[in-house]
Amino acid sequence: MSRITYSEALSRFIGNLNDGDPAEWGSTMVWIALNSETRLIISHRVGDRNSVNAHAFVSDLRARTEGRCQVTSDRFNAYVGAMREHFEQNVDFGQLRKICGRLRRTSPKLYASAESMTSARLPSAFFAMIS
Numbered sequence: 001m002s003r004i005t006y007s008e009a010l011s012r013f014i015g016n017l018n019d020g021d022p023a024e025w026g027s028t029m030v031w032i033a034l035n036s037e038t039r040l041i042i043s044h045r046v047g048d049r050n051s052v053n054a055h056a057f058v059s060d061l062r063a064r065t066e067g068r069c070q071v072t073s074d075r076f077n078a079y080v081g082a083m084r085e086h087f088e089q090n091v092d093f094g095q096l097r098k099i100c101g102r103l104r105r106t107s108p109k110l111y112a113s114a115e116s117m118t119s120a121r122l123p124s125a126f127f128a129m130i131s
Contacts, residue, residue, distance in 0.1 A: 004065070006074070008049060008074075042061060050078065055078070058087070075095045
């Protein structure tokens with residue numbers, strides 16, 4: 001069984017944007033699916049963080065994997081429907097909430113811990129939680 005982790009990173013353009021430039025210019029998300037053991041990139045996508053891109057990203061991931069997978073993502077709601085549609089029952093899917101903290105008010109946020117999603121948000125007929 002493949003163990004897969006999703007991650008997104010916000011990418012911002014640092015430079016001069018003009019007043020007439022479209023609102024979507026200047027930042028975008030880079031979506032990445034990694035094999036949790038080898039850290040190899042299985043799938044990627046560049047686009048806004050919305051359900052259209054979530055479905056396209058998960059669809060591409062499904063096309064690149066075989067058999068049952070164990071997938072962990074953050075708590076973005078669009079992943080639930082995308083996983084149900086593209087993986088059906090061939091997945092153990094869990095969502096984690098990352099808890100960040102700061103040592104001081106001026107210090108950068110540091111990853112402190114994570115808590116798993118309660119089973120109430122995910123249909124038990126389709127998904128098994130990662131413990």
